[in-house]
Amino acid sequence: MPEGSTEAGTGTQRRTPQWGMAIDLDRCTGCEACVVACASENNVPTAGEDQAAKGRTKHWIRIDRYYEGDFPNIRVRHRPVLCQQCDEAPCEPVCPVNATYQNAEGLNVQIYNRCIGTRYCAINCPYTVRFFNWYPPEWAEPLGLQLNPDVSVRPAGVVEKCTFCVQRIKRAKLNATAEGREVGDGEIQPACVQSCPAEAMVFGDLSDPSSRVARLANSRRAQRLLEELGTKPRVFYLERAD
Amino acid sequence: MATTGTRGGPVGHAQVCEDLVARMPGSSPRYVGAVAVCGAIVAWALFAWGYQIANGFGSTGLRRPVYWGLYIVNFVFWIGISHAGTLISAILRLTGAEWRRPVTRAAEAITVFCLMIGGLFPIIHISRPWIFYWILPYANERMLWPNFRSPLFWDLTAILTYLTGSVVYLYLPLIPDFAEMAERCTGARRRAYRWLSLGWRGSDRQWQALERAMKLMAIVILAIAVSVHSVVAYDFSMSLTPTWHNTIFPPYFVVGAIFSGIAALVVVMATLRRLMGLQEYLREVHFVNLGKLLLLMSLIWGYFTFSEHLTTWYGNLPMEMDVFQAREHGVYGALFWVMVTCNLAIPLLLLGVSKLRRISTTVVCGIAVLIGMWLERFLIVIPALSTPHLPSIWGGYAPSWIELSITAGTFAAMALLYLVFVKAVPIIAMWEYEGEATPR
Numbered sequence: 001m002p003e004g005s006t007e008a009g010t011g012t013q014r015r016t017p018q019w020g021m022a023i024d025l026d027r028c029t030g031c032e033a034c035v036v037a038c039a040s041e042n043n044v045p046t047a048g049e050d051q052a053a054k055g056r057t058k059h060w061i062r063i064d065r066y067y068e069g070d071f072p073n074i075r076v077r078h079r080p081v082l083c084q085q086c087d088e089a090p091c092e093p094v095c096p097v098n099a100t101y102q103n104a105e106g107l108n109v110q111i112y113n114r115c116i117g118t119r120y121c122a123i124n125c126p127y128t129v130r131f132f133n134w135y136p137p138e139w140a141e142p143l144g145l146q147l148n149p150d151v152s153v154r155p156a157g158v159v160e161k162c163t164f165c166v167q168r169i170k171r172a173k174l175n176a177t178a179e180g181r182e183v184g185d186g187e188i189q190p191a192c193v194q195s196c197p198a199e200a201m202v203f204g205d206l207s208d209p210s211s212r213v214a215r216l217a218n219s220r221r222a223q224r225l226l227e228e229l230g231t232k233p234r235v236f237y238l239e240r241a242d
Numbered sequence: 243m244a245t246t247g248t249r250g251g252p253v254g255h256a257q258v259c260e261d262l263v264a265r266m267p268g269s270s271p272r273y274v275g276a277v278a279v280c281g282a283i284v285a286w287a288l289f290a291w292g293y294q295i296a297n298g299f300g301s302t303g304l305r306r307p308v309y310w311g312l313y314i315v316n317f318v319f320w321i322g323i324s325h326a327g328t329l330i331s332a333i334l335r336l337t338g339a340e341w342r343r344p345v346t347r348a349a350e351a352i353t354v355f356c357l358m359i360g361g362l363f364p365i366i367h368i369s370r371p372w373i374f375y376w377i378l379p380y381a382n383e384r385m386l387w388p389n390f391r392s393p394l395f396w397d398l399t400a401i402l403t404y405l406t407g408s409v410v411y412l413y414l415p416l417i418p419d420f421a422e423m424a425e426r427c428t429g430a431r432r433r434a435y436r437w438l439s440l441g442w443r444g445s446d447r448q449w450q451a452l453e454r455a456m457k458l459m460a461i462v463i464l465a466i467a468v469s470v471h472s473v474v475a476y477d478f479s480m481s482l483t484p485t486w487h488n489t490i491f492p493p494y495f496v497v498g499a500i501f502s503g504i505a506a507l508v509v510v511m512a513t514l515r516r517l518m519g520l521q522e523y524l525r526e527v528h529f530v531n532l533g534k535l536l537l538l539m540s541l542i543w544g545y546f547t548f549s550e551h552l553t554t555w556y557g558n559l560p561m562e563m564d565v566f567q568a569r570e571h572g573v574y575g576a577l578f579w580v581m582v583t584c585n586l587a588i589p590l591l592l593l594g595v596s597k598l599r600r601i602s603t604t605v606v607c608g609i610a611v612l613i614g615m616w617l618e619r620f621l622i623v624i625p626a627l628s629t630p631h632l633p634s635i636w637g638g639y640a641p642s643w644i645e646l647s648i649t650a651g652t653f654a655a656m657a658l659l660y661l662v663f664v665k666a667v668p669i670i671a672m673w674e675y676e677g678e679a680t681p682r
Contacts, residue, residue, distance in 0.1 A: 055305035055306050094394070094481065096377045096398070097376045098386060098388070115370070116371075116376055119369075120393075122306075126630065133369075134300030135298040156298045157370045
């Protein structure tokens with residue numbers, strides 16, 4: 001777990017939060033409300049039928065479905081997969097123009113206007129959660145009318161990905177600063193977390209041992225996706241051990 | 243082998259020069275036609291590239307998860323072929339293999355042209371090519387330097403170094419011939435050749451300096467060439483993609499590069515021989531010797547391929563086996579066996595049996611190896627990307643007309659560059675011939 005560092009010069013010793021997420025797979029029903037919420041919060045364009053058939057859809061969060069057993073005794077397992085915000089992110093060192101890096105709060109951020117479109121990050125991400133803009137963004141009517149003004153619309157030719165709804169993180173921090181307090185646990189909810197009807201997703205500060213997400217991340221049910229690759233993801237999946 | 247020996251070919255330096263200059267193509271309808279056809283294909287490819295830039299990368303066949311496609315395949319292929327000049331010229335020059343004399347310039351030209359073509363692919367491959375210079379090792383207007391940790395940055399550095407080195411290496415042995423050409427021309431062409439010859443007078447001191455420079459460049463270029471294709475391999479082996487993350491890749495790529503380079507040289511030599519009537523210069527001994535080298539590289543390539551596949555299969559890691567299975571079955575499986583046939587079976591049969599080893603069979607092998615090595619690059623890039631770690635996002639790839647046009651355009655560009663080159667300079671180094679045209 002990354003240690004919370006201190007921000008110097010502000011007078012008060014303030015911890016830099018280390019954002020992370022816990023997803024309870026035993027709760028997830030695979031309803032895809034998170035997928036819809038994410039697309040609408042983050043101005044993720046729709047691909048259209050033809051492009052979707054070509055494998056050009058963009059979903060910053062997706063539900064992977066896996067089937068276990070033989071018919072009729074089939075068990076479906078759902079796994080929401082989003083950017084795992086790895087501490088040892090394989091996408092970062094390969095970018096020749098520094099378009100992606102890990103910021104102080106542990107987010108793997110993507111700087112769209114630096115990206116020249118080598119797509120090396122996208123192939124080196126073992127979770128394949130990085131998306132390339134094949135065309136300028138378009139929305140099926142009337143979705144284009146509800147764009148979120150807090151989120152930039154990405155041009156053609158750049159790579160984009162889940163940001164943990166960084167615009168919501170920023171707003172919460174601004175509100176807290178204005179009110180002279182710290183950001184409370186559970187105050188920040190990325191769109192996927194907010195919209196999950198099963199309340200399967202929890203977002204928060206992993207460096208605060210009392211936060212809900214830190215406690216879930218430390219639980220015995222927690223595991224991380226493709227952890228054996230050494231990527232040190234910040235998304236923890238909770239699952240009953242069979 | 244040298245039975246063709248002295249049989250009425252040009253004798254003496256002056257006559258060789260006379261003969262080679264006479265063989266340089268004029269403006270015959272056949273030559274103009276060839277330039278026009280190649281130029282048209284190149285123009286079409288440039289149009290396709292423009293279409294891709296104007297209409298977005300969606301016009302290619304790329305898709306998630308196959309974010310790299312034919313452009314990377316072609317990139318590795320052309321950079322690979324560029325090793326022809328290095329090996330033939332540098333190694334043979336350093337080891338004093340005298341039979342290399344009529345071969346070196348054709349080989350060195352391949353290196354430069356292939357690098358010009360291959361070096362374009364990283365720019366064609368990126369979706370915002372108008373800011374490709376952000377990879378150059380120089381801070382941009384926002385004082386942001388490129389990421390020195392990125393294999394793509396190493397790649398660019400390596401290729402630019404190699405291109406610079408091989409242009410010098412091609413140019414050095416051209417200097418005496420430029421001076422010779424200046425003597426034979428008049429007017430603007432004479433002034434151009436004179437300028438290109440950098441004041442060459444043929445004095446002892448100049449010859450010594452030239453010999454020293456060529457020897458030094460041969461050593462330098464040899465080291466650069468090995469490093470360049472290792473760096474190209476790092477693009478793959480530094481990643482986490484199953485079967486790419488592999489220590490065998492750098493030497494495997496270098497071997498494959500030299501292998502395909504010799505094949506390209508054989509094909510180019512046979513074409514020049516036929517079209518320019520160079521039978522007196524490019525003789526059976528050259529093809530047979532290159533054929534033996536090709537056979538050796540075929541065996542080494544086969545050994546590397548066997549080792550790579552055996553370790554993957556024996557290790558039996560699930561994620562690597564997914565790629566392995568994809569590569570050994572279905573469409574990719576068919577291509578795999580075509581590759582093995584082209585790169586191993588055909589050279590082993592045609593070049594391994596000494597009775598079959600002659601000009602025609604060597605050329606057949608050259609063409610087969612070029613096809614096989616292109617397929618090898620295809621089979622390294624595409625199946626591994628089609629089957630990433632998480633099976634939920636597996637997906638295939640089929641190139642669109644854009645990628646196919648640009649691929650065709652690169653072959654036409656190679657032919658075009660060569661057509662221009664053989665018109666401007668004698669393709670066989672004249673000064674290397676002191677005596678008769680058919681040295682042993």
